[in-house]
Amino acid sequence: xxxxxxxxxxxxxxxxxxxxxxxxxxxxxxxxxxxxxxxxxxxxxxxxxxxxxxxxxxxxxxxxxxxxxxxxxxxxxxxxxxxxxxxxxxxxxxxxxxxxxxxxxxxxxxxxxxxxxxxxxxxxxxxxxxxxxxxxxxxxxxxxxxxxxxxxxxxxxxxxxxxxxxxxxxxxxxxxxxxxxxxxxxxxxxxxxxxxxxxxxxxxxxxxxxxxxxxxxxxxxxxxxxxxxxxxxxxxxxxxxxxxxxxxxxxxxxxxxxxxxxxxxxxxxxxxxxxxxxxxxxxxxxxx
Numbered sequence: 675x676x677x678x679x680x681x682x683x684x685x686x687x688x689x690x691x692x693x694x695x696x697x698x699x700x701x702x703x704x705x706x707x708x709x710x711x712x713x714x715x716x717x718x719x720x721x722x723x724x725x726x727x728x729x730x731x732x733x734x735x736x737x738x739x740x741x742x743x744x745x746x747x748x749x750x751x752x753x754x755x756x757x758x759x760x761x762x763x764x765x766x767x768x769x770x771x772x773x774x775x776x777x778x779x780x781x782x783x784x785x786x787x788x789x790x791x792x793x794x795x796x797x798x799x800x801x802x803x804x805x806x807x808x809x810x811x812x813x814x815x816x817x818x819x820x821x822x823x824x825x826x827x828x829x830x831x832x833x834x835x836x837x838x839x840x841x842x843x844x845x846x847x848x849x850x851x852x853x854x855x856x857x858x859x860x861x862x863x864x865x866x867x868x869x870x871x872x873x874x875x876x877x878x879x880x881x882x883x884x885x886x887x888x889x890x891x892x893x894x895x896x897x898x899x900x901x902x903x904x905x906x907x908x909x910x911x912x913x914x915x916x917x918x919x920x921x922x923x924x925x926x927x928x929x930x931x932x933x934x935x936x937x938x939x940x941x942x943x944x945x946x947x948x949x950x951x952x953x954x955x956x957x958x959x960x961x962x
Contacts, residue, residue, distance in 0.1 A: 678931035681812045682892035684716040694876040724902040738865030738926025739912035742771045748906040776956035782949040788858040789942040809858040809930030813890040815914040821885045841954035844915040848947045854903045856940035858930045861900040865923030
């Protein structure tokens with residue numbers, strides 16, 4: 675076990691009358707409200723436990739996360755390799771390794787780097803998936819039920835009603851690239867230790883879209899886990915949503931962690947994350 679820092683949402687009475695929000699775009703110069711966010715943060719030191727030696731005890735339905743091996747993709751040099759080789763391998767792994775999966779629909783992927791390659795003042799182009807983002811040090815899920823509904827309806831306007839009548843899960847498949855993780859490891863929080871009132875729905879506004887996800891308030895009962903020195907052959911798979919209400923863990927929080935003991939010669943973390951919807955049935959004609 676080791677100690678690390680994570681930022682949690684600090685509750686404000688403001689949220690009782692104004693929904694939490696973040697805006698990732700320029701505001702109109704004459705806009706009356708020039709705020710890009712109303713969020714406030716509370717950094718906490720948490721204990722994170724390496725679960726590698728008992729990984730079989732942690733599964734998607736019981737804890738909201740798990741780990742599986744996916745060899746052969748230590749380097750992903752360009753977009754073509756990612757889309758033509760890596761994404762199909764991720765889909766195959768999910769169908770083989772996760773129970774109750776008929777169809778895998780990959781809707782997003784992203785590269786991250788702990789040492790920013792963006793020039794100071796340069797805007798982030800969220801539509802360019804190859805432009806690395808910094809690790810996110812905030813306890814959160816990537817989506818919410820309303821965003822899942824909207825994504826299914828927008829992606830499958832003709833088959834949406836049929837899809838919504840079976841089990842749907844939203845998952846993230848995360849792994850490091852190039853070398854083992856020396857800094858800014860990714861940690862996941864056991865979903866059974868997250869109380870529903872820990873979650874605060876937040877709007878994320880980007881050019882051309884508004885989506886919702888959850889940030890989390892701190893609770894001392896939350897239990898956090900990671901894979902110490904996670905290697906490029908190890909994936910973390912974690913849930914953001916599960917329509918099956920009988921499972922113990924419908925989701926798991928996640929966050930990159932600011933580790934307190936990092937070697938002076940630590941290498942920058944590079945990673946790739948793939949977001950997908952898992953449908954319990956097999957549907958013809960559903961392609962990502």
